[in-house]
Amino acid sequence: RRIDDSLATADWTIRDKFMASGKGRTALPGQAMDLDVVSDGEGVPDDEVTHVPAAAKRKGEAGASPTKRAASDCGEGITVAMLKSLFAEQTADLKASYRGEMKDAIRACEDRLVKTVENAKEDLTSRITRGQQDISKLQASHEALEARLAKMEQHKPSGGSGLSEERGPAVVFGGWRTDTKKTLILSDLNAVLKDVQMDQQLDSAPWVPAVRHSISILEFRQRQSENLDGVRRRMLAVIAAVNGARVQSENTQEGKFIWATISRPRSERGPGYHCGKVRKLLYQLDIGVAEAECAYSTGSLWLKDRLVASVEKVANNMGVKKGKLDHSWIDTALIAELSGRKQVDIDEAWDGIAQS
Numbered sequence: 001r002r003i004d005d006s007l008a009t010a011d012w013t014i015r016d017k018f019m020a021s022g023k024g025r026t027a028l029p030g031q032a033m034d035l036d037v038v039s040d041g042e043g044v045p046d047d048e049v050t051h052v053p054a055a056a057k058r059k060g061e062a063g064a065s066p067t068k069r070a071a072s073d074c075g076e077g078i079t080v081a082m083l084k085s086l087f088a089e090q091t092a093d094l095k096a097s098y099r100g101e102m103k104d105a106i107r108a109c110e111d112r113l114v115k116t117v118e119n120a121k122e123d124l125t126s127r128i129t130r131g132q133q134d135i136s137k138l139q140a141s142h143e144a145l146e147a148r149l150a151k152m153e154q155h156k157p158s159g160g161s162g163l164s165e166e167r168g169p170a171v172v173f174g175g176w177r178t179d180t181k182k183t184l185i186l187s188d189l190n191a192v193l194k195d196v197q198m199d200q201q202l203d204s205a206p207w208v209p210a211v212r213h214s215i216s217i218l219e220f221r222q223r224q225s226e227n228l229d230g231v232r233r234r235m236l237a238v239i240a241a242v243n244g245a246r247v248q249s250e251n252t253q254e255g256k257f258i259w260a261t262i263s264r265p266r267s268e269r270g271p272g273y274h275c276g277k278v279r280k281l282l283y284q285l286d287i288g289v290a291e292a293e294c295a296y297s298t299g300s301l302w303l304k305d306r307l308v309a310s311v312e313k314v315a316n317n318m319g320v321k322k323g324k325l326d327h328s329w330i331d332t333a334l335i336a337e338l339s340g341r342k343q344v345d346i347d348e349a350w351d352g353i354a355q356s
Contacts, residue, residue, distance in 0.1 A: 170263035171235050173206065173242065174215045174280075175252045182208040185216050188249045192258055196241035201234045217263065235262060243283070253352070259283065271299025271311035274328040278309040281330075281353050285346065287339040299328060308335050321347065324354050 176185050185208050193199065193206075206218040218238070222231050242260040252258060261276065275294045278301045282289045293302040299311030307313065309330040311323070320329040332350060336343035 168219055168221060169231055169235060170217050170219045171238055171260050172215055172217055172263045173258060173260050175256045175258040176214045177251060177253050178214050179212040180214055180251050182211050182213065184251045185213065188247075188251055188258065189216050189218075192242055192245060192247050193238075195247070196238075196245050198238045198241050201238055256284070271325070271328075272296030274299040274309065274311050274323045274325050275301050277323060277353055278330055281346070281350055282335075284353070285339075285341060285349055287335065287341065299325070303335060304338050306334060306338060307331075308338070321350060322354075 173189055176188070186206060189206050193202070202218065203221045203223070204219050206216045208216050220231050220235055222228060239260040239262065242258060246257045248257055259280065261279070272294075275296050279289065279292060279294060281287075282292055282303070288303060291304050294300070298313060299309070300307060300313050301309045307316065309323070309328075311325055311328045315329045316331045316334060319333060320331045322329055330350060332346045333343055335341075336346050339346075
């Protein structure tokens with residue numbers, strides 16, 4: 001559009017100059033209008049000027065009409081230099097206009113870009129700051145949690161059964177009545193350990209999981225000069241000594257002795273709890289404990305290669321007795337058959353053990 005406007009302006013400028021020179025007369029009806037373009041000789045090469053021979057010019061003037069001869073005598077024509085100058089001015093004006101508009105557009109684009117970058121920078125800085133604050137809070141929470149765990153590990157459990165806590169190798173002692181005071185249990189156990197002269201085999205003092213309970217726990221640690229087998233040998237020595245002493249006290253269950261056994265890991269304390277109860281029955285009645293085989297993961301016990309109790313395996317028959325755990329059972333009739341004992345005695349002993 002700018003080019004069209006410039007050409008239109010140039011056209012009107014040429015017309016104005018042409019009319020001012022006297023050449024721009026309107027032809028009369030029936031006449032042709034002549035436009036003589038001649039060079040003023042300044043800055044125009046010779047090859048751009050059309051030379052008309054004098055004879056031809058005179059002949060043309062002689063044969064021309066009076067109107068044409070009058071027109072040829074009036075004023076100067078439009079030269080090529082004038083056209084070039086005019087177009088050069090128009091081109092310079094257009095360039096200046098485009099240059100100004102381009103500078104304004106570039107400046108506006110730069111301003112928008114700078115503003116966008118600044119906004120993005122502020123947003124990123126804000127996000128980084130919030131992230132650092134969140135990380136600091138997370139680190140503080142983690143440190144607080146570690147401190148709590150360390151504090152908990154320094155203390156023995158003071159309530160509940162305490163048997164669900166993970167610990168190292170340990171021996172469990174039992175035989176006391178349910179809800180016996182902790183002080184009475186520890187007094188009886190320390191006296192037994194002193195009598196059987198097992199003091200040198202111990203690494204720590206026994207403890208009771210609650211203020212009132214029926215068992216006590218004695219933990220063992222690997223010494224500098226021994227391996228894990230050495231720890232196990234010391235544990236078995238303590239168990240054999242306590243079980244062999246067959247000690248009773250006024251705090252133990254009626255007719256029961258203080259007994260000892262290895263504390264099983266937590267993975268074996270589910271169904272394994274039932275298996276331990278059956279082993280306790282066999283030991284209490286002196287029924288072939290050496291011939292018993294236990295699978296603590298399923299709570300199963302075999303006596304003389306016959307399955308006599310389990311939690312996860314199917315019961316032998318409908319006459320089995322139930323244990324304390326769900327789905328646990330014991331075949332007291334088969335145990336009586338394999339051991340030669342009376343079933344009524346086995347049933348009575350099992351009822352007491354199952355409820356303890």
